[in-house]
Amino acid sequence: MSPLDFVVLIGTMVGIAVYGIWRTRGQRDLSTYLKGDPNVRWAAIGISVMATQASAITFISTPGQGYQDGLGFVQNYFGMPLALIIIAAIFLPMYRRLNVYTAYEFLGRRFDAKTRLLGAALFLVQRGLAAGITIYAPAIILSTMLGWRLDLTIVLSGLLVIIYTVAGGSEAVSLTQKYQLAIIFGGMATAFIVLLTKLPANLSLTDALTVAGGFKKLEAVDFSLDVRRRYTFWSGLLGGLFLSLSYFGTDQSQVQRYISGASLRESRLGLMFNAVLKIPMQFFILLLGVLVFVFYQFERPPVFFNGVAWKYAVEHGSGERLRSIEQQFAAVHAQKQQLIHTWLGAKHAGDRKTEAEARAQAMAVNERSEAVRAEAKTALVAADPGVKSNDSDYVFITFVLDHLPHGVIGLLVAAFFAAALSSKSAELSALGSTTTVDFYRHLLKREATDAHYVAASKWFTLLWGLVALAFALFANLVENLIQAVNIVGSVFYGVVLALFLVAFFLKRVSGTAVFWAALAAQTLVFVLYFSLNISYLWYNFIGCAACVLLSLLIQAALGPNAGSAQALPGS
Amino acid sequence: MKPLDVNATGDEHAPSGPAGTSDSETTGLPWLDTWHGVYAFVFGCFIVWVGLLIALTVIFS
Numbered sequence: 001m002s003p004l005d006f007v008v009l010i011g012t013m014v015g016i017a018v019y020g021i022w023r024t025r026g027q028r029d030l031s032t033y034l035k036g037d038p039n040v041r042w043a044a045i046g047i048s049v050m051a052t053q054a055s056a057i058t059f060i061s062t063p064g065q066g067y068q069d070g071l072g073f074v075q076n077y078f079g080m081p082l083a084l085i086i087i088a089a090i091f092l093p094m095y096r097r098l099n100v101y102t103a104y105e106f107l108g109r110r111f112d113a114k115t116r117l118l119g120a121a122l123f124l125v126q127r128g129l130a131a132g133i134t135i136y137a138p139a140i141i142l143s144t145m146l147g148w149r150l151d152l153t154i155v156l157s158g159l160l161v162i163i164y165t166v167a168g169g170s171e172a173v174s175l176t177q178k179y180q181l182a183i184i185f186g187g188m189a190t191a192f193i194v195l196l197t198k199l200p201a202n203l204s205l206t207d208a209l210t211v212a213g214g215f216k217k218l219e220a221v222d223f224s225l226d227v228r229r230r231y232t233f234w235s236g237l238l239g240g241l242f243l244s245l246s247y248f249g250t251d252q253s254q255v256q257r258y259i260s261g262a263s264l265r266e267s268r269l270g271l272m273f274n275a276v277l278k279i280p281m282q283f284f285i286l287l288l289g290v291l292v293f294v295f296y297q298f299e300r301p302p303v304f305f306n307g308v309a310w311k312y313a314v315e316h317g318s319g320e321r322l323r324s325i326e327q328q329f330a331a332v333h334a335q336k337q338q339l340i341h342t343w344l345g346a347k348h349a350g351d352r353k354t355e356a357e358a359r360a361q362a363m364a365v366n367e368r369s370e371a372v373r374a375e376a377k378t379a380l381v382a383a384d385p386g387v388k389s390n391d392s393d394y395v396f397i398t399f400v401l402d403h404l405p406h407g408v409i410g411l412l413v414a415a416f417f418a419a420a421l422s423s424k425s426a427e428l429s430a431l432g433s434t435t436t437v438d439f440y441r442h443l444l445k446r447e448a449t450d451a452h453y454v455a456a457s458k459w460f461t462l463l464w465g466l467v468a469l470a471f472a473l474f475a476n477l478v479e480n481l482i483q484a485v486n487i488v489g490s491v492f493y494g495v496v497l498a499l500f501l502v503a504f505f506l507k508r509v510s511g512t513a514v515f516w517a518a519l520a521a522q523t524l525v526f527v528l529y530f531s532l533n534i535s536y537l538w539y540n541f542i543g544c545a546a547c548v549l550l551s552l553l554i555q556a557a558l559g560p561n562a563g564s565a566q567a568l569p570g571s
Numbered sequence: 572m573k574p575l576d577v578n579a580t581g582d583e584h585a586p587s588g589p590a591g592t593s594d595s596e597t598t599g600l601p602w603l604d605t606w607h608g609v610y611a612f613v614f615g616c617f618i619v620w621v622g623l624l625i626a627l628t629v630i631f632s
Contacts, residue, residue: 074624081617085610213631220624233621264596268606275613279620 001146001401005410012183012414013157013421017164020176024168030450033169033457034101034433035260044174045270048257048426049248050277051177051184056138056420057393059184059285064305064392066289067296070217072231074283079240080248084275087249088268090504095259096267101437103255103500110503111511113442118518119499120438123252126492127427128464132471134424135161138416139472144308145397146413154472157417158424162465165425166458170256170433173425180418187415188285190408191400195291198403200298207344208294214343214359215366217290220283242540246497253430292399297340299403303329303376305394309387310380318383325379329372336365428468432461490536491529494543495522501544502551509555517550 001009027033036048065073100106104123108116135158143150164172199208212218222232229235248254248271261267303326304310314322343358377389400412436457445452495518502514525543529536603609 071624071627078617078621081613085613089606089610209631216632218627218631220628221621265599268609269598272609272613276616279617283620283624 001409001413002406004407005413008407008410009414009417012411013160013417016176016179016183016418017160017421019179020164020172021167023175024172027168027171028451028454030453030457031101032171033454034429034437035256036170036174038260039262040174040260040266041262042266042269042273044178045258045261045267046273046277047181048174048177049254049270049274050281051181051419051422052253052257052426053247053274053278053423054181054184054281054419055134055423056416059188059419060138060141060396060416061393062282062285063289063292063396063399064394066217066286067293067395068289068392069231070212070290071220071283071286072222074220074279074286075222075231075233075236076240077279077282078233078236079238079242080244080278081275082237083241083244083248084271086245088271088275091249091500092258092267092271093264094504095255096264100259102252102434103250104252104434104438107499107503108438108442111499111514115499115511115515115518116438116442118515119250119496120434122492122496122522123250123434124431126489126496127251127253127431128467129471129488131424131427131431131464131468134420134427135468136472138420141393141397142413142416144306145394145401147308151473155469157420158465158469158472161421161424162428162462162469165428165432165465166461169454169457169461170260170429173422173429174257174260176425177422180422183411183418184415184422187408187411188288191404191412192284192288192291194404194408195288195295195399198295198299199291203294203298203344207347208291210344210347211294211297211340212290215293215363217293239540242497242544243493246493246540250496250500251430252434253427256430256433257426289396292395295399295403298337300330300333302398303373304380305391305398306387307394307398309384313380313383313387316383318379321379322376322383325372325376329369329376332365332369332372336362336369339365424468428461428465431464432457435460435464487529487536490539491525491543492522494525494540494545495547497540498544498547498551502548506548506552508560509551510558513555513558514547514551517547517554520550521547 032038037044062073095103095106098106098109100109102120104116104120107119135154139150139153139157142148143153164176168175196205209218222229223234224232225234226232258267258270261270302310310322339358339362343355343362346352346354346358377391380387381389397416400409404412436453440456440460441448441453445456498521499514499518502509502517521543524546525539528542529539598604598606598609600609603612
């Protein structure tokens, strides 16, 4: 990165943080600190919801996903519009009617104190663990590629987000997210435009899509019922609906973003903004990756995209073998490039037969190219067993650093950090709010002034920020960290969603029944997790179904009037 | 902060909800004046997006 890139990066990141602190200075009102500006409009809510969900990994890794597997990943978002409609129609009016600060406060009103504390505790464990990842995951990629110290990258970006989140609370989170999202979209749009200009001059967009389609990168929708396939229409629709209901409907980091609207209308429209735009947004990020793939058909890509790891292995004993693989890869790539030119030339000339032959040959050579890459990864892991063989996370950052002009590189790196900070700040604010409202105010200090609770919330937010920083700093001690946190999420999410589904749809079930059902279901999930060998995503469904069924059974055993079912206003 | 109310289960809550909690609240949108209409529009956008993605899949397969 050049000095210009550093000016763009530091200027945007620090400038947005300082603006957030300055705009929220002197804030003493608890509701504004925990829920944000009470007059916030739908566009700001929509942006905040979007910025919270989209972490740095979304913008660093998703183009790599597009490069590697094509557009199929977009199907994972098919359940989200439906989930957001359900949340806007059912969850949101209830949250607003009860004027709650946290989603778990709602459980207290509907059931009882113990169910509320259970829901809040499950959120704190799950989100507290995940909070470290939102700093660590982009930091490890960016520090590797930019040659920065990992610990300094984590500490500096972590401290920046802690400072403005503690100072301004939820209002500062929403304010800064607007500008952070502008940087993110500005950076991604610039990268998209520059990428189009970098494609060969005689290659039209239709030609680029033809090449991408020929290599099966444009297979966006797959109606297969094969459960072993990773991305299908059905798994996206059903699994995505389930996950989105859990995440947007019951996770405080999202609930906090939309319950603060000036009216129910503003909150609902903010959610609908995301329901309409999320699929196209993910599509364009994946398409960016697909076009990077097309670009690298005409420009030789590195054999392995984590160039730092590759260089280290070459310089530490495996140079001869790795250089030989590089030469093999270059020869195969040149052959493929020639076939693609023949294929497109035949297409323009209307020669269908030659077009089909050249295309089939190009695909066959592409398979050889992938085989060489697989051999390269095997050789690399043999040389350095600690290296991660999946290099798709490094595809987009490699393209950015190697092919974008200075200034734009700074803008893109700023966009990655903006994405990390925007999701991190919302998580910290939610963790601080839940600790203050559901534990401190509920269990320790029931009668106090707003200023007291605001101060307490600031301390709790700071504490969670430091916990996340420490977790990020020591994250490399845990093997396969991202998967570990996803497993933690899946193990807890199902039961948390079930608590809310029972609250909304099974009005005769009492707090006592659902509380014991949740504990039993969570125990069942733990037992199954340690005894079965199935995809961890299934635990979302198992935990939820078990909790709902058990609460019905326990309520039936207790009798219709037993427990502590509460009538909610307007229910 | 207003004094906390305590209900039968021992939970505290603020005494009243915020303005604008009614389900019949207007959408304020020019062509979609009911929430059912807004949800149908969003669902329609979803269908259109899936349709376009299917078209892309078929055209360039």
